[in-house]
Amino acid sequence: MSILPPHRLDLAGHRRRNGVVPWVAYHGDDGRDRLIEAVEAADLRGRGGAGFPTAVKLRAARSKRSIVVANGCEGDPLSQKDVALLSLSPHLVLDGLQLAAHAVGASEAVLCVHAGSPVLPGVTAALAERDDRVPVRLAEVPRRYVASEETALVRYLTSGDARPLGKLPRPAERGVHGRPTLVSNVDTLAQLASAVLLGPHHYRAARTDLVTVTGAVRRPGVAEVPAGTSLAGVLAAAGGEAEPVQAVLAGGCGGSWTADLDGGLPGIAAVYVLPARACGLEYTVRVLAFLAAESARQCGPCRFGLPSIAADFAELLRGGPSTSRLARRLPLLPGRGACAHPDGAARLAASALRVFAADVHAHQAGGRCRVPAGVA
Template sequence: MTGARAATAVDPAAITDPLGLPAQPPVRLLTAWYADRRPDDLAAHLRRHGPVPRVDADDLIAEVDAAGLRGRGGAGFPTATKLRAVVAAGRRPGRPGRRHAVVVANGCEGEPASHKDAALLHCAPHLVLDGIALAVRATGAGTAYLCVHAGSANVGTLREQVTARHDPVPVRVVEVPARYIASEASALVQYLSGGPALPTSTLPRAAERGVGRAPTLVDNVETLAHLALIARHGADWFRAIGSPELPGTLLVTIGGAVRRPGVVEVAAGTPVRAVLDLAGGPTEPVQALLNRARPVDPPPRHRHRPGGPVTTPTVRPASPTARCASSPATWTGT
């Protein structure tokens, strides 16, 4: 896209991730943490990334489509398709109770083994907030929510960072009950509409009729952070790493039978063996790998192989004496 800023250079030999693991280039979402060992406040974020780009809504969606951005929350649905569905629902003539669209950023991270969204919200909250602002612009939304689980350590800081901004549609930080099912998209829609935080199977989908019966975009916070970078650097830049099916980088939580569990950023398609090496390698012979919330199925030749590509935000090797649940990956932001 025009006016794209050069990505911040990071020396991979001189940086570590939040738990002391070596960074693997390229680093995109966690650049601030790797470069300075602290989260970016708004002033530092603006120095590093510049302001939210002024881009036409249709042009933004087209760029996201060209970039091949897929959701990073688990389902891997094409982000541009979701944006267009919300826009189309809002423009549909004669729709009763016509209302502005709603944007919901899902940072609840209900998967017990995953900590990648917490790491992102701590290290780069303004990339997420930029992504929300751009999604608001793309969909014409009049309301925006950032949902996190009740009791999250990031809640206070996130509210401070939101207050420091002057977005046309202010983001409301909402604490959702800290239950696994409460972070499912339909559960969030129902909760924000005044109901219980429980999934529903009732049609139509959120894009058609979501929060308050308005067209609603529900996207994972990592997805929205990537959207913010695509708006700055363009589709070709985003596709320069990763795989054709899943371009870009992934935040991956590594836990289980490894020496140093933590959160790392890697190019999509990085071999699982290489990701395990970032965590110091297995502590015992690996008997199985639990890959959770896989956005895109890998080719058949890679399935059930430790050396296959990473397409999932959680990797947990298991050994006969080290159960996955007994050694959870944790991330403290220190």
């Protein structure tokens, strides 16, 4: 079953296409257990980038005081799948949100989107069509890259400060206003609804993934592909290469450059396709500058590390000998921040040095390797 319909579905259209959640099968505490077991049998994993088993998160957040937060804030500018999903199939997300709330015993749910998001009118209309067991309120979150990190959402909903809290305690232990909190990406919730509506075994056989593809492809945008599709298959789903391709950035702004299209898609489901005529270092400099500017500036790796590696890459473009500094600095970033933001920047930078090694040498020899690449 396709997750994305060809046009926006109202509640009646959604139910004709996808069916009605069989609530009677999940009545009571035993029903909650069966629901989580169905999610586990479907092997559903988070679609926000981490790929963590959803059933484990549901069990961890289960409590009479729990709250469920649907994360519809796409901080990564290379990803648009959540916007597409909330625009075209909001009721599939809301079904998944209700199922998640039932599974953990929550009496309150929040749907977070970025302030001024284009999905707001449609989601508001969808909520007005429903008479759900658990009330859902909309929260508009500042348009910042790190504001969509799960502990940043918890902090924002508690105090109005949209910065990550740190790795411990996890939201399932102490989240919004100290309550056990399940934070789940809206794509994950739509997949949860699909798993329940189809049944876990049918779902596993028919599962598809939403991937945003930009850059040198014929049909840039959100593509729906069978689960496990290679990068080559993702590009084919976007109409194929529009011109010769040098490399792809897989996993969003905090992902990795690769020239191997036979591998799968790691992290965030977003791919930027770099044409052969463009300079990968130039593009990486722009992304690193963006990541440095979007940091929360509350821990050393973000305050000092990200601006330093962004400056080192800018120096590489000018032919400067900053590779030795990068070799020292990059290993110091991963695992040391309040969130994984520095890890992604370090991963991006290290992959650029590896994939564009010839371009690094060309710049250091005093020339420009290729045409500058604009940011998608």
